[in-house]
Structures are given as C-alpha cells and as structure tokens.
Amino acid sequence: MDDSESDFNLKVVLVGFKQCLNEKEEVLLDCYLEGWRGLVRFLNSLGSIFSFVSKDVVMKLQIMERLCSSPQREHYRSLQSMVAYEMGNQLVDLDRRSRHPDSGCRTMLRLHRALRWLQLFLESLRTSPEDARTATLCTDSYNASLAAYHPWIIRRAVTVAFCTLPTRKVFLEAMNVGSPEQAVEMLGEALPFIEHVYNISQKLYAEHALLDLP
16 A cells, blocks of 8 residues: 555545535535545545546546636636536537537536435445445445436446445445444544535536536
C-alpha cells in the first residue's frame, strides 16, 4: 500500500459532503467534485472491478472542472446557480444531444446517478450480515440506480463482473477507519450527509424536469 492509499480515509470523504451545502442548502460544486475525487480513490483502491464507474466519473469531473474554471465560472459555484444559468441561456440539450453535449446539467446528472448507486451500495454494506455476498448487494444497488440508464450488454457485463467482488470484510477494511465494526459505525454516521446532498439535487432536477436528460 503506497502513501496515497494509506492516508486515505473514507470517513473524511463522506463527512466532507456535509460541507457541500451552504446556509441556503445550495450544493457547492467545488466541494461536491472534491468529494467525488475521494470516492474515486476508494473505488480504485478495490481494483479494476469498478472502472466502469470510476473512468466515466473522472471524465465527468474533468468536464465540470473546465466549466468551474471557465470565464463563466461565477455561474458554476453551486448546482442551483448552474441550472439557472444553463436553463436561462438554453445551454442544455433537453431532447437529444446536439449543440450542448457536455452541459453542466447533463454532466452533473450522471454524477448524481452514480452517487445514488454508491450510496445504496455502502448502505447495504452497513446493514447486511457478515456473510452477505457483496455481488448480490452491489447488483441490487446497481439495479435500483444505474442499470436503468445502461444498455443490456453493459448491464450484463457489469453484473457478471460483480461476481468477482471481494468480501464484505475487505470492503469495510478498505475504508481505512479501523475494524469492520468501526467501519459500519462510521457509515451510519456519515452516509446521511451524502443522502441529504443527493435529495436536494434530486428535488432541483425534478423541479426543472431534468432527470431524463439525454
């Protein structure tokens, strides 16, 4: 294990999502993207099995980083200001990808969906018995979130790959917060922060009819 892995702590990443909300409960993009960078480190520490998610997430992070550092960066300080700016200036492809294939709204929606999958999977790790099969936990979480947006051939390949997942104990130890029992306790404390950010984002996207962007 190298230094970048040994100093990783999933609790720091998950609790960091608490900082993503300001006093108005706006989702601050810089903090959100930083949280995802930490989650990618966690996924990558488990090997290539989650590369189907982490590689796509990294691409989406790069798109958002460009937007957040562009001349229009003032509009990309929060999820709410981004949606208002892009919708107000017709910068979102609502029916099919054409003039704005990499809009912030579309890009953040993909991160939003992936966050839901990871939240569900981590919650299932927390509440499952010691002998639970991680392949089943991960497949159930995937089917309840990302699967609806993937073609059949990807769904099939992903669920087959899940059969090679490490044990629940290995997952909990990879969080670097102590024993498996301590990891379970940490998830109970920290996952609500991700869920709160997810719920606020979900409500915003629903209000603007953006949940099914192509």
